[in-house]
Amino acid sequence: MHPSDEELILGCRHGDEESFDQLFERYRSRLFTFIRRYVRDHQAAEDIFQKTFVRVFTRAGSFRRRAKVSTWIYTIAANLCRDELKRRKRRPTVSLDEPLPGHDPGHAWAALKATDDESHSPRAAAEEAEHRAALWRAVDALPDELRVTLELQTLHGLKYREVAEILGIPLGTVQSRLHNAIKLLRAKFRDVLEHGPEPGRG
Amino acid sequence: MKKKDQDIDDVLIDYALGQLDPNDTARVELMLAERPELMREARALKRMVSHMGVSMIVPPPRLVSRTRRAAREARARRPGWRGVLPAALRRPLVPAAAGVVVLAIVALLVVPGLLPSRPGDVTTPHYTTPGTLGEELTSFMQSSLSEMRTLARGKDPGVEDPSERAAQAMLWQKEPLPEAQLEVLHDIETVWRTAYERAGPAGILSDETITELQDFVAQKRLVERIEALMFH
Numbered sequence: 001m002h003p004s005d006e007e008l009i010l011g012c013r014h015g016d017e018e019s020f021d022q023l024f025e026r027y028r029s030r031l032f033t034f035i036r037r038y039v040r041d042h043q044a045a046e047d048i049f050q051k052t053f054v055r056v057f058t059r060a061g062s063f064r065r066r067a068k069v070s071t072w073i074y075t076i077a078a079n080l081c082r083d084e085l086k087r088r089k090r091r092p093t094v095s096l097d098e099p100l101p102g103h104d105p106g107h108a109w110a111a112l113k114a115t116d117d118e119s120h121s122p123r124a125a126a127e128e129a130e131h132r133a134a135l136w137r138a139v140d141a142l143p144d145e146l147r148v149t150l151e152l153q154t155l156h157g158l159k160y161r162e163v164a165e166i167l168g169i170p171l172g173t174v175q176s177r178l179h180n181a182i183k184l185l186r187a188k189f190r191d192v193l194e195h196g197p198e199p200g201r202g
Numbered sequence: 203m204k205k206k207d208q209d210i211d212d213v214l215i216d217y218a219l220g221q222l223d224p225n226d227t228a229r230v231e232l233m234l235a236e237r238p239e240l241m242r243e244a245r246a247l248k249r250m251v252s253h254m255g256v257s258m259i260v261p262p263p264r265l266v267s268r269t270r271r272a273a274r275e276a277r278a279r280r281p282g283w284r285g286v287l288p289a290a291l292r293r294p295l296v297p298a299a300a301g302v303v304v305l306a307i308v309a310l311l312v313v314p315g316l317l318p319s320r321p322g323d324v325t326t327p328h329y330t331t332p333g334t335l336g337e338e339l340t341s342f343m344q345s346s347l348s349e350m351r352t353l354a355r356g357k358d359p360g361v362e363d364p365s366e367r368a369a370q371a372m373l374w375q376k377e378p379l380p381e382a383q384l385e386v387l388h389d390i391e392t393v394w395r396t397a398y399e400r401a402g403p404a405g406i407l408s409d410e411t412i413t414e415l416q417d418f419v420a421q422k423r424l425v426e427r428i429e430a431l432m433f434h
Binding site: 015017022024028029032033036037041046049053056135136139146150153155157160175179182185 | 211212215216218219220221246247250251253254258259260261262265266268269270272273275276422
């Protein structure tokens, strides 16, 4: 039987390396993904990843049972990411009004609205991959605060409350950021859709 | 967009993001079954959200081994609470770190039910020994202010967790201390010094000492006074 996260943290609290290893295995990819996409810099992501797990092991005693272990770990990482972003100059974000290179969002949204899963052909699979890439470029173009909130929720399947706790913002702010992000993405796609796909597409 | 349409749209987004509880989800699905145009919209939103679920980025092997090693080394280097407390003790009481440790130790000692009858039981509070208590304090002292804010922020007004109280005390102590609060701190210091001086080689306090400290705290109504200062 696999130990729960709480049991592993209890082990970490007492310096048990086996517990730490298990927790590390459980979270390493998820956390690296979160950090890497949060700070958008590989070197910084590696440093934060390491710092996060060092803190998990050395500060397991500060874990509060009221929170979930995952929330606690993500909170540590999010705090470090925020510190990193404060340290370096904020990167300019790409405006959603600018055309996104290499994809056709109108085509992507049309495909999303079409009857889904109607085909598993190689062509359909290729289109699916293209839509996915188009969507991610659009996500990348979102303002940082919307993007990070959206990714945290969608990549990790968290509830609004957990996202709020991790990012240290009110629950209502999480909800409005996510709604805004979704509406911005949809508006971008829909706008192109209503004016018709580009020539030669769709 | 009309208000009602906006509300429906917001619900659809919550639905697509998987944020509705089962009852609300069922209600929305009933509505969608009767409204094909909304059904298409909801499906598109769900697909869009599902498309965002990219595959995980795997950390490189060298980072994995480096992180494991760093965590172990940091854990091994970490000072025990006996290494931390004396340094803090030498400082005047006003610095926040000293104050917060004192508050934490008092809170841990006096809050009923913190010493469980079944040590190691994961379902009970973990403050089984003053040694563990020391771990807690050490962690706390090593926390950055932002982490303490995380602990203190957004909690219920009636926080039960002593470390959260201590975190709030830390924030509170960022302000200059009024004269009246120094009296409370003096009593806290008495508890702390006694605890430290009587701790055994492994940092263990005897039951008699704990009882004596609890009596002192009760007699001085210290917890009530601390709470009055912290929360009013």
